[in-house]
Amino acid sequence: MFDKLLFWRQCKTFHTFSDRDRLLPHSCEARSMSVAIASAPSSQLSSHHAIHCSLLVRSLITDLRVMAREDGNVKIAPDILIFQAKCHSAKCNHEYRSKIPNSAIALFEKFTVANARSGTITYSMNILEVSTTPFTDQKPGTSGLRKAVKVFQQPHYLENFVQSIFDSLEGCQGQTLALGGDGRYYNTKAIQIILKMAAANGFSRIKVGHRGILSTPATSCIIRQYKTLGGIILSASHNPGGVDGDFGVKYNTGNGGPAPEKVTEAIYARSKTIDRYKILDAPDIDLDTLGESRLGEMTVEVIDSVQDYQKLMESLFDFDRIRQFLTSGKRICIDSMHAVTGPYARAIFEQSLGAPQGTVVNGTPLEDFGGGHPDPNLVYAHDLVEILFGDNAPDFGAASDGDGDRNMILGKHFFVTPSDSLAVLTANAKLVPGYASGLAGVARSMPTSQAADRVAAKLGIDCYETPTGWKFFGNLLDAGKATLCGEESFGTGSNHIREKDGLWAVLFWLNILAVRQQSVEHIVREHWQTYGRNYYSRHDYEGVDSDRANTLMEKLRSVAPTLKGKRYGQYEVEYGDDFSYTDPIDGSISSKQGVRIGFVDGSRIVFRLSGTGTQGATLRVYFESYEGDSSKQDLEVQQALAEPIAIAQEVAQIREYTGMSKPTVIT
Ligand code: VG1
Numbered sequence: 001m002f003d004k005l006l007f008w009r010q011c012k013t014f015h016t017f018s019d020r021d022r023l024l025p026h027s028c029e030a031r032s033m034s035v036a037i038a039s040a041p042s043s044q045l046s047s048h049h050a051i052h053c054s055l056l057v058r059s060l061i062t063d064l065r066v067m068a069r070e071d072g073n074v075k076i077a078p079d080i081l082i083f084q085a086k087c088h089s090a091k092c093n094h095e096y097r098s099k100i101p102n103s104a105i106a107l108f109e110k111f112t113v114a115n116a117r118s119g120t121i122t123y124s125m126n127i128l129e130v131s132t133t134p135f136t137d138q139k140p141g142t143s144g145l146r147k148a149v150k151v152f153q154q155p156h157y158l159e160n161f162v163q164s165i166f167d168s169l170e171g172c173q174g175q176t177l178a179l180g181g182d183g184r185y186y187n188t189k190a191i192q193i194i195l196k197m198a199a200a201n202g203f204s205r206i207k208v209g210h211r212g213i214l215s216t217p218a219t220s221c222i223i224r225q226y227k228t229l230g231g232i233i234l235s236a237s238h239n240p241g242g243v244d245g246d247f248g249v250k251y252n253t254g255n256g257g258p259a260p261e262k263v264t265e266a267i268y269a270r271s272k273t274i275d276r277y278k279i280l281d282a283p284d285i286d287l288d289t290l291g292e293s294r295l296g297e298m299t300v301e302v303i304d305s306v307q308d309y310q311k312l313m314e315s316l317f318d319f320d321r322i323r324q325f326l327t328s329g330k331r332i333c334i335d336s337m338h339a340v341t342g343p344y345a346r347a348i349f350e351q352s353l354g355a356p357q358g359t360v361v362n363g364t365p366l367e368d369f370g371g372g373h374p375d376p377n378l379v380y381a382h383d384l385v386e387i388l389f390g391d392n393a394p395d396f397g398a399a400s401d402g403d404g405d406r407n408m409i410l411g412k413h414f415f416v417t418p419s420d421s422l423a424v425l426t427a428n429a430k431l432v433p434g435y436a437s438g439l440a441g442v443a444r445s446m447p448t449s450q451a452a453d454r455v456a457a458k459l460g461i462d463c464y465e466t467p468t469g470w471k472f473f474g475n476l477l478d479a480g481k482a483t484l485c486g487e488e489s490f491g492t493g494s495n496h497i498r499e500k501d502g503l504w505a506v507l508f509w510l511n512i513l514a515v516r517q518q519s520v521e522h523i524v525r526e527h528w529q530t531y532g533r534n535y536y537s538r539h540d541y542e543g544v545d546s547d548r549a550n551t552l553m554e555k556l557r558s559v560a561p562t563l564k565g566k567r568y569g570q571y572e573v574e575y576g577d578d579f580s581y582t583d584p585i586d587g588s589i590s591s592k593q594g595v596r597i598g599f600v601d602g603s604r605i606v607f608r609l610s611g612t613g614t615q616g617a618t619l620r621v622y623f624e625s626y627e628g629d630s631s632k633q634d635l636e637v638q639q640a641l642a643e644p645i646a647i648a649q650e651v652a653q654i655r656e657y658t659g660m661s662k663p664t665v666i667t
């Protein structure tokens with residue numbers, strides 16, 4: 001008759017039972033229930049207490065049967081098993097708590113064994129099984145589930161998604177999980193919920209970042225180093241934070257990388273049918289103190305957020321050489337944008353590498369990132385841009401994003417596009433100890449410029465083109481086919497972890513600068529002379545009406561294949577298609593990854609809709625043109641791309657569909 005077994009152990013007094021939400025989280029109201037008040041042998045509950053308890057609960061549950069078995073041997077399956085209670089009869093005021101965990105557990109084990117019924121889930125003592133109904137919008141995007149904080153704060157929203165993750169795993173029993181986030185608003189609240197859910201779902205250990213802080217790359221490092229089942233990262237990355245900002249949840253698998261599509265699809269499918277989740281009824285864990293504590297049967301280990309990551313960096317880069325560089329009069333400025341990399345950057349650049357205090361700016365993670373977009377580009381990291389383009393500018397500047405996986409690299413009065421950065425790192429990798437023996441291959445997302453392809457061709461290594469999103473690099477890295485990876489969206493990384501890594505890219509650059517003793521600008525210009533320059537820009541149209549954006553894309557999808565051979569000024573279309581990717585390792589196919597128009601001279605225009613936004617749609621248009629003549633490599637970028645920009649307008653009628661006369665962000 002009963003499909004739910006609920007246990008409470010946490011109730012400090014019976015008063016808690018008047019809190020209906022807590023006592024009867026879900027559908028048990030007004031249903032027949034039997035209640036067992038079980039007592040550990042050494043702390044027996046008399047029938048007097050039992051009867052009194054029954055009166056208190058009776059108002060909430062019909063047809064209540066109470067069993068107080070003083071021998072602790074419960075023979076029939078009750079719906080509620082109370083392990084803690086306080087009697088409020090005037091004279092007695094006896095407090096009963098099963099504070100003797102061993103005997104209580106022994107009792108419980110007896111109970112479950114005695115009542116094991118096929119089809120019923122068994123519960124440990126203080127696990128609540130909460131009935132819920134699905135939300136229809138929990139489809140993970142390019143990088144996890146991102147929604148407004150207010151959406152995540154709805155009752156059961158976070159819990160449903162987390163349970164959907166757990167239900168999609170092969171089994172959580174006895175497993176270890178890494179957990180942390182970028183420090184944005186709701187981070188610690190969500191961590192407390194997830195810890196209790198993990199305990200209720202059978203995990204045996206969680207490694208959680210100190211104060212809830214773990215950057216995305218550091219989490220990937222922890223997962224790999226301690227061979228955990230996977231990890232949960234709480235971040236909406238470059239999206240703004242705060243009460244009115246965004247929040248996000250990403251699941252990473254045992255290789256340390258973002259869950260591949262087949263996993264995110266399973267999570268989404270589960271979220272559409274979910275009808276219950278499990279959560280431990282227990283007090284919050286102290287996240288401010290390093291060390292271990294218990295949550296039910298699970299060990300929570302609060303770990304130093306920086307240590308393991310820093311060690312990994314020390315194993316890849318020549319810290320002595322970079323230290324020399326940084327203490328010999330060179331100046332750098334690292335902007336953590338009030339997001340997660342602050343503690344990492346201070347430990348690495350200021351404490352370990354000897355850069356003066358103050359090198360790291362905006363280094364304290366704030367819940368709202370100081371009100372800004374923690375997105376390291378020329379628009380949102382304008383404070384840093386002003387410093388690097390101002391008088392008396394430092395030699396090198398870098399910024400990172402909300403969760404620390406993106407980077408922007410600047411030289412004195414010079415901006416390095418992320419696509420060029422990948423190409424320069426590829427060309428100079430042998431100067432860095434971790435990559436001295438050469439690269440297996442390089443991979444870039446489809447809209448990223450083809451600058452890296454040219455380097456790969458010269459080095460005689462493979463270059464792979466994947467859809468947007470780091471999850472597509474995972475198989476290539478695992479199979480040893482690619483060593484470096486990059487995206488035009490300010491993401492660069494390598495096989496040292498399975499995420500893009502902002503500070504890793506900064507250290508890579510500093511290592512190159514320390515070895516070559518040339519300026520950033522010199523290195524990039526020389527690179528262009530050798531390989532040619534791929535002019536590159538991305539235009540974003542944010543907050544577009546979703547239907548209109550989808551129509552624009554649909555139209556493009558049908559028009560693109562018809563454009564072959566068509567001429568626009570000096571440009572002749574070589575191909576037009578919607579990018580589809582077949583993973584070379586597992587053969588999985590990802591289609592509709594962006595409409596491409598490629599020209600005979602190698603120039604390209606790419607259109608796609610963002611999969612990380614939370615309001616309306618964001619149209620991204622990517623432009624690339626190649627210039628091999630070194631006398632023409634110094635044009636202003638938007639000017640150099642003026643023709644492709646006009647062609648994009650003509651083909652896609654961007655103004656008409658978006659209602660915008662110009663992009664909201666140009667990078
Ligand atoms: C954007 C970028 C993509 C990146 C993703 C996650 O996705 O274009 O390259 O991998 O963000 O980055 P989209 O779907 O909005 O274009 V992060 O640092 O925000 O996790």
Ligand code: CO
Pocket residue numbers: 216237238401402403404405406
């Ligand atoms: Co990010």
